[in-house]
Amino acid sequence: MEKFQKLTGIAAPMPLVNIDTDMIIPKVFLKSIKRTGFGKNLFDEMRFNRDGTEIEDFVLNKTQYREAEILVAGDNFGCGSSREHAPWAIADFGIKSIISTSFADIFYNNCFKNGILPIIFPQEVVDVLMKDAEKGSNARMIVDLESQTVTTSDGEVFNFEVDAFKKHCLLEGLDDIGLSLEKVSSIEGFEEKIAQDRPWV
């Protein structure tokens, strides 16, 4: 996984609440057995007409947001399915950070496995960042994981919380399977114990 670098980019506003995983990547695109190439189908039914032409007023089709690297979204982003195709599509499109008041649990975890930083702020902060995002491509937002801050184009700084272990893995681009396998003796010990205590498992 790539290391998460300090990000200075365009933020796209998506104020809709409950943006679900079927919106992010409709199931017709889940049939690939690869992890890449999903970006072209991100938000497919919101972004494209049936004939493949773009829906003009969808935010990521607007000239100023085509290169967006940050999404500022409504409450409960990523609800629904566990499909990791959702963060794969988001990352493949080029979005590296998503800001909302809340995320669905599974989606939130999936983001960290794919180099995407989901950031939770209270409603009043999201409102400020949404306004900032609405300014378009002349406004650049800064997301700094190291200092746990988001800075608006006006220089207003907001601090956010993130789990220390998740932060570490994202900053260093670590493979968490490798990290867990370093603890294999603990796993073996646990397996021996349950073989005694709960042999039916």
Added chain:
Amino acid sequence: MSGQTLYDKIWDAHIAHEAEDGTCLLYIDRHLVHEVTSAQAFEGLRMTGRKVRAPEKTIAVPDHNVPTTLDRADPTTMTPESRIQVEALDTNAKEFGVHYYPVSDVRQGIVHIVGPENGWTLPGMTVVCGDSHTATHGAFGSLAHGIGTSEVEHVLATQTLIQKKSKNMKVEITGKLKPGVTAKDITLAVIGATGTGGGTGYVIEYCGQAIRDLTMEGRMTVCNMAIEGGARAGLIAPDQTTYDYVKGRAHAPKGAQWDTALTWWKTLYSDDDAHWDKVVTLKGEEIEPVVTWGTSPEDVLPITGVVPAPESFEGGKVDAARRSIEYMGLEVGQKLSDIEIDTVFIGSCTNGRIEDLRAAAEILKGKKIKDGIRAMVVPGSGLVRAQAEEEGIADVFKEAGFEWRMAGCSMCLAMNPDQLSEGERCASTSNRNFEGRQGYKGRTHLVSPAMAAAAAVTGKLTDVRELM
């Protein structure tokens, strides 16, 4: 020190390693695998030269893509992409030596129906699957939740999951349900009350008399939709109903091991003085047969209600409701029981078990579906299908005019050919009414199996109590 919740107890019994910051390696007792979210994980193992740590605890079955038509043994009934995915699971199951139920096996079905049915899911276990409806297995008093593909790979390689503990939420349903009200109505009513984000960060324990009175099938329906309320897992303490269901199943413990297991299972309940971070209580007798009107599972109202005005909501929900009503092609103030449908789907991991089919058949007995309605029953597994045929339920469906299909996820998520066309409206026993969920521009109303059967007979959303 206060007592422990059921979740606390299962959690403590599965910590293989705990770091100073509370990050744990949680040991996984059962890993269920299907074709859509596993190919990339197996490929990851191959690329890094890793093996499946516990193939004997890993159970794979194709369900999302498989056709449900009787001729599905013919591989040309699948699109090339679907076939590649199913074949990849065939190959991976064989190569990594995990338990496997191929499409040709009578035990094949939806992964969350296959697990319990074959005794893989047992009380006190940790169960994961690359599917959000893994919460279903919580009905047995196991800690069960959905994971992403990277986590699937992590579990395959280490048999553990990196986790921090969630908070405890109690959802109590007191009293008795009224006739015509089912487990599906309970779980939808809870989501209607708490919202789709109400359970985020929590593990829910469902309790109370109305939950105790449910069969295992009903309990699975309730836990199945915990994820729609935002909770990663929902669970119900095991009791005699649970033990009776589990006993004698293929992979359940037997003989002396059964006795040891039972002794431990009987300790799996929340202590009276356990700490709850959030408590929600609903009165069972106040729950009505419900339907969804919008495109979020929280858009729930009693069938006696009307389409609400967007302005009756707050914040971002106002715009979301406006969008939903437009998408669903409804009018504000329209009676829900006046909404005409053209499709009925009975099935899914929410409502594809034998009891669900019995409940629908009870309404359909001696009746015909309305002319022009397309109605489909997709049993949750080959075993459910066989049992329904033995009980004569299949004949009731067929005589009423339903299509009697083979097992799979089918129109719940429409990855196989079972889909809605643009603008079609479906009374569905599935779990998600998202935009496009059952087909591009398709419109979904979530209901119980009995309500779906009633809608098939009248051609519109219907209060099932009028047909009882």
